[in-house]
Amino acid sequence: MKVAHRIVLHFPPAATDQPIIYRLSKDYDLVFNILKASVSPQEEGLMVLDLSGEEADYQRGAEYLRKHGVQLQPLVQDIRKNDDRCVDCGACVGVCPTEALTLERPSMRVLFDPDQCVVCGECVPCCPVEAMELRF
Amino acid sequence: MAKTLEEINEKIRKGQVVVVTAEEMVDVVAEKGPKGAADAIDVVTTGTFGPMCSSGAMMNVGHPQPRIKLGGGQVRLNRVPAYAGLAAVDVYIGATAIPDDDPRNAVFPGEFRYGGGHVIEDLAAGRRVLLEATAYGTDCYPRREIATWITLKELNEAYLLNPRNGYQNYNVAVNRSDRTIYTYMGTLKAQLGSANYCSAGQLSPLLNDPHYRTVGVGSRIFLGGGIGYVVWHGTQHSPGAKRNERGVPMGGAGTLAVLGDLKQMDSKWLRGASFRGYGATLIVGLGIPIPVLDEEIAAQTGISDSEIAAPVVDYSGPYPERRPEVICHVSYAQLKCGQIEAEGKTIPTTPLSSYPRAQEIAGTLKEWIIGGKFELSAPVAGLPGADSGMVMGPMPDSPPDQADIGR
Numbered sequence: 001m002k003v004a005h006r007i008v009l010h011f012p013p014a015a016t017d018q019p020i021i022y023r024l025s026k027d028y029d030l031v032f033n034i035l036k037a038s039v040s041p042q043e044e045g046l047m048v049l050d051l052s053g054e055e056a057d058y059q060r061g062a063e064y065l066r067k068h069g070v071q072l073q074p075l076v077q078d079i080r081k082n083d084d085r086c087v088d089c090g091a092c093v094g095v096c097p098t099e100a101l102t103l104e105r106p107s108m109r110v111l112f113d114p115d116q117c118v119v120c121g122e123c124v125p126c127c128p129v130e131a132m133e134l135r136f
Numbered sequence: 137m138a139k140t141l142e143e144i145n146e147k148i149r150k151g152q153v154v155v156v157t158a159e160e161m162v163d164v165v166a167e168k169g170p171k172g173a174a175d176a177i178d179v180v181t182t183g184t185f186g187p188m189c190s191s192g193a194m195m196n197v198g199h200p201q202p203r204i205k206l207g208g209g210q211v212r213l214n215r216v217p218a219y220a221g222l223a224a225v226d227v228y229i230g231a232t233a234i235p236d237d238d239p240r241n242a243v244f245p246g247e248f249r250y251g252g253g254h255v256i257e258d259l260a261a262g263r264r265v266l267l268e269a270t271a272y273g274t275d276c277y278p279r280r281e282i283a284t285w286i287t288l289k290e291l292n293e294a295y296l297l298n299p300r301n302g303y304q305n306y307n308v309a310v311n312r313s314d315r316t317i318y319t320y321m322g323t324l325k326a327q328l329g330s331a332n333y334c335s336a337g338q339l340s341p342l343l344n345d346p347h348y349r350t351v352g353v354g355s356r357i358f359l360g361g362g363i364g365y366v367v368w369h370g371t372q373h374s375p376g377a378k379r380n381e382r383g384v385p386m387g388g389a390g391t392l393a394v395l396g397d398l399k400q401m402d403s404k405w406l407r408g409a410s411f412r413g414y415g416a417t418l419i420v421g422l423g424i425p426i427p428v429l430d431e432e433i434a435a436q437t438g439i440s441d442s443e444i445a446a447p448v449v450d451y452s453g454p455y456p457e458r459r460p461e462v463i464c465h466v467s468y469a470q471l472k473c474g475q476i477e478a479e480g481k482t483i484p485t486t487p488l489s490s491y492p493r494a495q496e497i498a499g500t501l502k503e504w505i506i507g508g509k510f511e512l513s514a515p516v517a518g519l520p521g522a523d524s525g526m527v528m529g530p531m532p533d534s535p536p537d538q539a540d541i542g543r
Contacts, residue, residue, distance in 0.1 A: 087185065087407060087419060087490045091322050094330045094486030108472065108491035125247055126323050128187065128409035128419070128488075 004052035006035075008078055008119070010071040011045035020068060021047075028061035029053055035118040048075060048119045078119045078135055081112040085131035092123040092132060138430045144178045145511045155179045155505045157498035158339045158426075158437055165438025174434035179505055179512065182344050183358070183423040183497030184336040186489030187409050189320065190300035190371060191418045192230040193256050193398055196292040197267060199225055204279035209271030213255045213286075220269070224277060228297070229255050231418035241413060245318040251416020254408025256296070259288045260360065261403035294398040296360055296406070300370035302422050304342035304390040305377075305446060308333045308466060308476070310483065313452035318413020322488050324451055331448065331476055331483040336494035337441045337468030341424035342390045344437045346383045347522065348375070350426050352515025357394060358423030358501045361405035363510065364396020366424075369519045374528040384439060386465060387447045390519060394422065405497070419490075423497040425505060427512050441468035448478050458530070 011020070016039050024030045030053040039045030051058065062072055081101075088110050092101045100116035101123055103109070123132040147153040154177050156164060161180045165173045197206075206220040211227050217236065218229040233252035240246050258265055264285040273280045288294055309321035309332045317324050322332045337343065345351045355366040370391025377389035405421030428434050445465040454461040466476045471485045504510035520526045 088492040089186070089419075089490045090487035091332075094325070094332060094484065095323050103474065103487075105472070105474070108487065125245075125412045128322075128411060128417075129407050130249070130410070 001055045002052065003055045003058050004050060005058070006050050006075040008073040008075050009047045009049070009065065010073070011039060011047070012069040013042045013044055015068050015070055016043065016045045017041050018068065020065065020070065023064065024051070024061050028057045028064065030057055030061050036120060075114070075117070075119060079114070079117050079121070079123070080133045080135060082131045082133055085129050086110060087129055089128065092127050095122040095126045097122065139178065139428070141427050141429070141512055141514050144427050147178055148505060148508055148511050151508060153178045153505060155181060155502045157495065157502055158182045158344050159495065159498065161437045162338060162440040165434060170431045170435035170438065173438060174428055174431045177428045177434065180344060180426045180428060180437040181423060181498040181501040181505070182339055182341040182426065183421070183494040183501065184302060184340050184489060185405070185421045185493035185497060186334050186419060187411070187417045188298065188301045188420040189232050189417045191296065191298040191420055192228055192252065193259065193294060194226065194228050194297045195294040197225045197227055197286060198290070198292055200279065200282055200284070202279050203277045204269065204271050204282050205274055205277035206269050206271060209269055211267065211269045213267055214250070214258065214265050216250070216252050216255050231256065232415050234416050245413025247412060248410045248414070248416045251408065253416050253418030256418055257403050257406050257408040259294065260398060260401050260406045262288060288399060296364065296394070296396050296398050296401065298394050298420065300372060300391045301394050301420055302341050302370070302392045303335070303388050304340070304346070305385045305444065306333070306335045306388050307449040308446045308471065309451045310448055310463065310478065311452045312450045317452055318411070319451045320411055320414045321451060322486060323412060328479060328481045328483050330486055331478070332486045332488055333446060333471045334488040335446065335468065336489055336491060337444055337472070338439060339491070339494045339498055341422060342392070343384060343439070343444055344426050346379070346385065346436055348390060348519040349433060350429065351424055352518045354513055354516040355424065356510065356513040358421065358497055359394055359396035359401070360398070360421055361402030362396050362400025364394050366392050367395045368393040372528045373520060373526060375520055375522045375524060376527050379522070380445060382439060382443060383436070384444055386445050421493065421497050423501040425501055425512055441472060444468045446471065448476070
């Protein structure tokens with residue numbers, strides 16, 4: 001059975017100089033689409049990607065990542081909209097490239113759809129009231 | 137039939153008043169016509185919840201023992217500089233003030249995460265704020281420095297005193313340049329990639345009283361969740377701005393100076409805000425009731441988003457250089473749909489003023505009035521109108537010569 005997951009990978013400093021994503025593709029036959037990456041040698045790295053393939057391959061690939069100290073996390077946990085802070089102004093909607101943040105019409109309330117979010121982080125500094133939170 | 141304000145207040149006292157929000161009034165006028173609406177409706181409530189930089193709080197922090205003269209000294213509230221050029225312990229904190237060590241735009245665009253607006257939000261929320269001050273010391277005020285936590289409850293007086301709020305209409309900001317720009321109108325994408333607007337449109341206070349027939353000095357209003365007053369016309373009040381055939385200004389025009397007891401207010405309606413690359417400010421909740429005294433007022437409060445136009449202005453050149461260029465006008469109905477057309481391009485729109493909160497303010501004010509908690513007040517003086525000749529002038533351009541320096 002085919003599976004597709006949007007995940008966040010946290011690389012420990014020691015793993016950042018290894019061709020881990022290459023191995024995922026080559027050895028486990030997984031298809032990846034990198035949405036965001038911040039990986040520097042000898043620093044903790046972060047990568048957001050879509051990973052798809054056969055369920056069994058995905059599980060083996062995930063095991064390979066864990067063995068190399070790479071933490072896996074479902075993507076939705078990473079950007080949050082704090083509804084206590086949000087004032088429904090809409091400033092974030094204009095900078096969101098994937099329409100994860102939209103205005104519901106005619107109510108003009110701001111909606112956040114985590115499934116559409118690629119954790120680019122644009123909304124975080126753009127939100128005037130710090131309602132968008134980036135969590136690692 | 138024309139009504140008086142006193143008759144409306146009598147209805148409020150008797151629990152017979154009929155109140156609708158300016159949004160609801162659009163349908164009432166469409167259905168009954170202005171005359172029918174004037175007969176049926178006594179008060180129309182308005183609301184707006186947007187960033188208003190010309191806002192601040194005046195407070196008296198009490199005298200310590202021994203005394204200190206903050207006037208002429210330096211005062212910080214949560215490290216944000218406050219103005220102390222007043223009597224010993226009167227202090228004014230402005231919404232856009234930022235800590236001395238804030239990096240500002242040194243790493244562009246700066247974040248401006250904490251400023252005067254946030255201090256005001258913290259005070260309104262009942263959170264403690266650190267007051268730190270230095271002074272020069274006098275015989276009667278010997279103390280030279282002080283540091284103490286303060287809370288709103290402990291202040292002798294604290295009131296919001298906003299020199300300019302509630303702009304009657306405003307620009308729609310776009311960016312024709314090739315790079316993203318960071319403005320007080322938010323982040324604007326290059327090459328007309330975004331159009332940001334900032335008005336509640338049909339719910340906005342002064343757009344419902346375009347000729348200032350009922351709103352004036354002394355008008356009782358909703359301010360920051362409490363009761364406040366219009367105390368003067370706001371700075372940059374420009375009643376002579378171009379108007380459409382219904383008398384509605386086609387750009388920024390009238391403004392209001394407002395005041396209200398901060399102790400009654402709620403941090404839900406006073407929110408510190410940060411504009412990336414621009415600065416810190418305060419989002420203010422403001423609502424004004426409009427008494428429907430006659431047919432003309434009914435008609436004007438019934439004006440809808442499709443009948444209010446805002447000017448589209450390029451913030452990458454003409455705005456900073458103060459060139460009076462308007463690309464085109466678009467209606468709030470178009471803006472709220474999510475995209476506008478300008479210069480042959482379809483541009484996605486982004487609001488900066490919260491329409492849902494504006495609705496909530498108008499709704500709250502409506503409940504207050506129906507519940508008999510809020511009576512309307514007659515202005516003691518009007519705001520300068522279109523015939524006053526009042527216009528917003530530029531800064532004088534008279535650079536000092538050598539003989540003036542150091543005088």
